Amino acid sequence: MPLEVIPDKREMAIRAEEFRRDGRRIAFVPTMGFLHAGHVSLLEEGRRRGDVLVLSIFVNPIQFGPNEDLARYPRDLPGDLEKARRAGVDVAFVPEPAQMYTEGFQTSVEVREIARGLCGDKRPGHFVGVATVVTKLFHIIKPHVALFGEKDYQQLAVIRRMVLDLDFDIEVLGMPIVREPDELAMSSRNAYLSGEERQKALVLSRTLNLAEEMVREGERDAARVLSAARALINSVGGVRIDYVDLRDAVTLAEVARIERPTLLAVAAFVGKTRLIDNRVLTPRS
Ligand code: AMP
Secondary structure, eight states: OOOEEEOOHHHHHHHHHHHHHTTOOEEEEEEOSSOOHHHHHHHHHHHHHOSEEEEEEOOOGGGSOTTSSTTTOOOOHHHHHHHHHHTTOSEEEOOOHHHHSOTTOOOOOOOOGGGSSHHHHHSTTHHHHHHHHHHHHHHHHOOSEEEEEGGGHHHHHHHHHHHHHTTOOOEEEEEOOOBOTTOOBOOGGGGGOOHHHHHHTHHHHHHHHHHHHHHHTTOOBHHHHHHHHHHHHHTSTTEEEEEEEEEETTTOOBOSBOOSOEEEEEEEEETTEEEEEEEEEOOOO
């Protein structure tokens, strides 16, 4: 099936309806475009999970804060469509903001506790923007299965909670973080980094490795792991911590001790670029 590119949400909804009527299972991967191997890993798994694979490319304005990078977010629609073709995408849904947010738009979806702390505190309104757009995309595309990356761990937790709470009949699949050979987590925002910043950014994954090693060697005290993690990041000039936190890997509740699978989540500014990374630390019992 050749790639269909659909900018219109009504047309997309009708196509989705046809797929369902034909008894086809719809797999869906939502993205903001500027696709990299992390996105492609979601598409490849989606290809295996569904009869029809739908990709959305939409830089969602309502999930960006006023001082964030909406205006300069990297875009490359022709390149993305080529990657989509190669990954076996059937439909690329590529709406304009004016299509998604028509005049008078005033409704939002808020997931509460699990959207607090971490990026939720640092990016006010972000997860309301995410939950709202994902709800709209789910209604338009009507997927049976939707795939998200663990790179955005809290986002995945918010979507899982929302799907449960609002009875979306959709299977949510979380996929592992895809990294560059030097372990930098892939991100569209890596395009902002200069060569020197790119090197400095490696401290994020090194911090995850350090914490993992501490836990492997028996450390259970969250404060000690956090202080070692912060010290390592602070040792690199030009890198500024936004947050470093340990949370229960399922509930995202704060933890004092690492006795169960525990999320280490890191956000830091490398120059002006805000990067995030995370790892689940699992103590041996
Ligand atoms: P984005 O375009 O940044 O909104 O990301 C779209 C989807 O791709 C989200 O579910 C992300 O979690 C996922 N994603 C982004 N980067 C990676 C990565 N390095 N590995 C795996 N998934 C990723």
